[in-house]
Amino acid sequence: xxxxxxTARASSAVLAxxxxxxxxxxxxxxxxxxxxxxxxxxxTLAIDSDSASFGFDPLRVSAAQRQFFEGLxxxxxxxxxxxxxGPGLAKEFSYNADNTxxxxxxxxxxxxxxxxxxxxxxxKANLDRRSDPALSAYxxxxxxxxxxxxxxxxxxxxxxxxxxxxxxxGFEKNLASTTGMIVGKNGVTDSAxxxxxxxxxxxxxxxxATVKGNKYVLVKNDxxxxxxxxxxxxxxxxxxxxPQARANALVSGQADVAMLTSNTVDFAKSKGVGVSxxxxxxxxxxxxDKIGKTAPAFAEEKVRQAFQYAINRQALVDALHKxxxxxxxxxxxxxxxxxxxxxxKFAYNPDKAKALLAEAGYPDGFEFTIVxxxxxxxxxxxxxxxxxxxxxxxxxxxxxSTDEAFAAVATTPLGYAPLSWDNPVGFMYGAVLNGxxxxxxxxxxxLSAATGELAAAKDDAAVKAAATKLNTRLVESGWMIPxxxxxxxxxxNTKKVAPxxxxxxxxxxxxxxxxxxx
Amino acid sequence: MEVTMALFITKRLLMALATVLVVAVLAFMLVHAMxxxxxxxxxxxxxxxxxxxxxxxxxGWNDPLVVQFFSWLGxxxxxxxxxxxxxxxxxxxxxxxxxxxTASLAAGATLLSAVLGIALGVxxxxxxxxxxxxxxxxxxxxxxxxAFWIGIIFVYFLxxxxxxxxxxxxxxxxxxxxxxxxxxxxxxxxxxxxxAAFIARQTRASMLEALQQEHIRTLRAxxxxxxxxxxxxxLRYASLPIVxxxxxxxxxxFGGSVIAEQLFAMxxxxxxxxxxxxxxxxPSVQGVVVIATVVVVAVNxxxxxxxxxxxxxxxxx
Numbered sequence: 001x002x003x004x005x006x007t008a009r010a011s012s013a014v015l016a017x018x019x020x021x022x023x024x025x026x027x028x029x030x031x032x033x034x035x036x037x038x039x040x041x042x043x044t045l046a047i048d049s050d051s052a053s054f055g056f057d058p059l060r061v062s063a064a065q066r067q068f069f070e071g072l073x074x075x076x077x078x079x080x081x082x083x084x085x086g087p088g089l090a091k092e093f094s095y096n097a098d099n100t101x102x103x104x105x106x107x108x109x110x111x112x113x114x115x116x117x118x119x120x121x122x123x124k125a126n127l128d129r130r131s132d133p134a135l136s137a138y139x140x141x142x143x144x145x146x147x148x149x150x151x152x153x154x155x156x157x158x159x160x161x162x163x164x165x166x167x168x169x170g171f172e173k174n175l176a177s178t179t180g181m182i183v184g185k186n187g188v189t190d191s192a193x194x195x196x197x198x199x200x201x202x203x204x205x206x207x208x209a210t211v212k213g214n215k216y217v218l219v220k221n222d223x224x225x226x227x228x229x230x231x232x233x234x235x236x237x238x239x240x241x242x243p244q245a246r247a248n249a250l251v252s253g254q255a256d257v258a259m260l261t262s263n264t265v266d267f268a269k270s271k272g273v274g275v276s277x278x279x280x281x282x283x284x285x286x287x288x289d290k291i292g293k294t295a296p297a298f299a300e301e302k303v304r305q306a307f308q309y310a311i312n313r314q315a316l317v318d319a320l321h322k323x324x325x326x327x328x329x330x331x332x333x334x335x336x337x338x339x340x341x342x343x344x345k346f347a348y349n350p351d352k353a354k355a356l357l358a359e360a361g362y363p364d365g366f367e368f369t370i371v372x373x374x375x376x377x378x379x380x381x382x383x384x385x386x387x388x389x390x391x392x393x394x395x396x397x398x399x400x401s402t403d404e405a406f407a408a409v410a411t412t413p414l415g416y417a418p419l420s421w422d423n424p425v426g427f428m429y430g431a432v433l434n435g436x437x438x439x440x441x442x443x444x445x446x447l448s449a450a451t452g453e454l455a456a457a458k459d460d461a462a463v464k465a466a467a468t469k470l471n472t473r474l475v476e477s478g479w480m481i482p483x484x485x486x487x488x489x490x491x492x493n494t495k496k497v498a499p500x501x502x503x504x505x506x507x508x509x510x511x512x513x514x515x516x517x518x
Numbered sequence: 519m520e521v522t523m524a525l526f527i528t529k530r531l532l533m534a535l536a537t538v539l540v541v542a543v544l545a546f547m548l549v550h551a552m553x554x555x556x557x558x559x560x561x562x563x564x565x566x567x568x569x570x571x572x573x574x575x576x577x578g579w580n581d582p583l584v585v586q587f588f589s590w591l592g593x594x595x596x597x598x599x600x601x602x603x604x605x606x607x608x609x610x611x612x613x614x615x616x617x618x619x620t621a622s623l624a625a626g627a628t629l630l631s632a633v634l635g636i637a638l639g640v641x642x643x644x645x646x647x648x649x650x651x652x653x654x655x656x657x658x659x660x661x662x663x664x665a666f667w668i669g670i671i672f673v674y675f676l677x678x679x680x681x682x683x684x685x686x687x688x689x690x691x692x693x694x695x696x697x698x699x700x701x702x703x704x705x706x707x708x709x710x711x712x713x714a715a716f717i718a719r720q721t722r723a724s725m726l727e728a729l730q731q732e733h734i735r736t737l738r739a740x741x742x743x744x745x746x747x748x749x750x751x752x753l754r755y756a757s758l759p760i761v762x763x764x765x766x767x768x769x770x771x772f773g774g775s776v777i778a779e780q781l782f783a784m785x786x787x788x789x790x791x792x793x794x795x796x797x798x799x800x801p802s803v804q805g806v807v808v809i810a811t812v813v814v815v816a817v818n819x820x821x822x823x824x825x826x827x828x829x830x831x832x833x834x835x
Contacts, residue, residue, distance in 0.1 A: 053793070
């Protein structure tokens, strides 16, 4: 039965021809980047999360969003290219003799987009919001925080004094991040307005072309004296959650810079884009319970050490985090305390793990539960298999809420988190020895001593010696069970953007550091 | 006849309204069953119980459930779905911006899958033999392949290797109709592949049955042009299950657009629901659920009316 007439056949042939042509075009090769027209007026950054999921209040976010908010707001101090803190809205600063009072001298020519002017009253009004629990940027300086500010006092219209609960030398570096960002008067008075409208004095202002959660468009703020330091007239933060899609956007020329996951770096490089990398974040299992309150076995150091031997870190990285670095050190590769010795000392050895369990009185292993989030589930499933091989049964319970995830520090013996060691002493005192990872209040004299030594170290050699001691003890004690160090990768279109540089060890480049390719 | 039709439409409208109401109640109850409260969500983990209670009180969270529901419903029927707990913006305004994205995706993918699916299904049924087997095999594979994987392949060839289409992003129609079409091309094709295969199978089966009918044989005997026999008479006879299949595809694509929205970074409802569920943003979740339900119910209603129109027997009943 032939029901197709000649017209229908001709149409089919045209359709087939079009499809063939399309497929040939598809196989033609060539890079989108090469074909893209260089445009130095706009910089498009493909980023991995919504920069303003909480609106445009910079105090509701943490350091990870600094780069975006740097466009809209200025900080009291400014992060410098070498990672140190330099002048910002505060042109000078000084400490009193015992480092309990920090006095800032403010610029006097700063205007905010809401029309307000910078003065000491405004800085005080900003910092006096520190008791608001919604303001994540202030969590460390609020009452009970690791770097608590007890009072903020106006000394003169251009001078403000911050008084701390205990000595805080070097506190100025905190003011170079979102903690130090200053919101205009309208924003402070009516913080709800910041949900949709920023009130900053930064080099850029929000353009109406912004689509919440998808694309944030910043254009130059003509009233900002800082604006000329920023090379691009317009900056677009394009939210692309899928890692492969981000890499695709970069290599096809839709984005000029993209945050890449390690497993898309090779693909991106193969298409001719540049990639700048920095380490610093160690994904670590953390022993919450070192006294055996929630799981008796965890009171034994040998049990915690058995975890170090039981986990096949290389296999974990090969399977789930291609391109990242397996970690046997608690501290990152580029830190002063990093030591190769730990890599051989705690190399994968399930027999040794079993032997240690037996010595600790658990020859048949034991069982415990860990609370996981969506981000950590697959890693924990990989670790679960390794632990099962030495007799340890780790049940994985998915957290039903953020509250449950936070509460796990008190109810379960082990957790898992990415840890950044930008400030080892602060993190040890604030989180490890006294803070949220030690709610059972365990003590370890060696850890306390090493932290004290590091805090007191005066030169590089002393820092290295103390940090190495601290790092080694963190691993030997099993307080930290490092798994892998994640690299932060910034891919960039080499034809449009100069190689991306990081500010010291900070994982997020300064917005001002992006320059056009010469 | 008109009275019967009017009664039919009225009944269906009432049922549609009842369905939306039931879903709204369920969404409301589920949101209340979620752990945490609006105060805890908006203030974060470090908030004091007093601060959380103050926010909950302000939002009416401590009122009886019935009071809360009717208060929410009263505002919702006026198009006000409340304020997001996370960023304090109007949920309705957010959804109004996102609905066109998802609707464009779903409508475009449905249209493409209908055109391709019907063409392939008719060809398979008419040509038979090897052509039928090839189309059947291709459709089998297309149905089985995950949309996410198909999308990655299309992006690789049509955006990365050859920059024919953009790899990510969405351009609103009012900004540039041409860029709007280009930005939709790959996600629409990605979503349409599986749908076209499904409709092709449906069309093939219906067309095979239609071609056996007495009146089609008569038309052939009277030298009626082939295209007219196929695409007017036979296809109309076969159209009921095909129309139902297309409507089902639209509903499925509307709900399943989250895959394309994530892969192509498009600001649609799928992206919104993903974000609002993960952040426990109750008003946003409720808003998306209700909007999606209204769309699905409306499409079903149109389908029923179309079915009634297409089938003389149903029309007379």
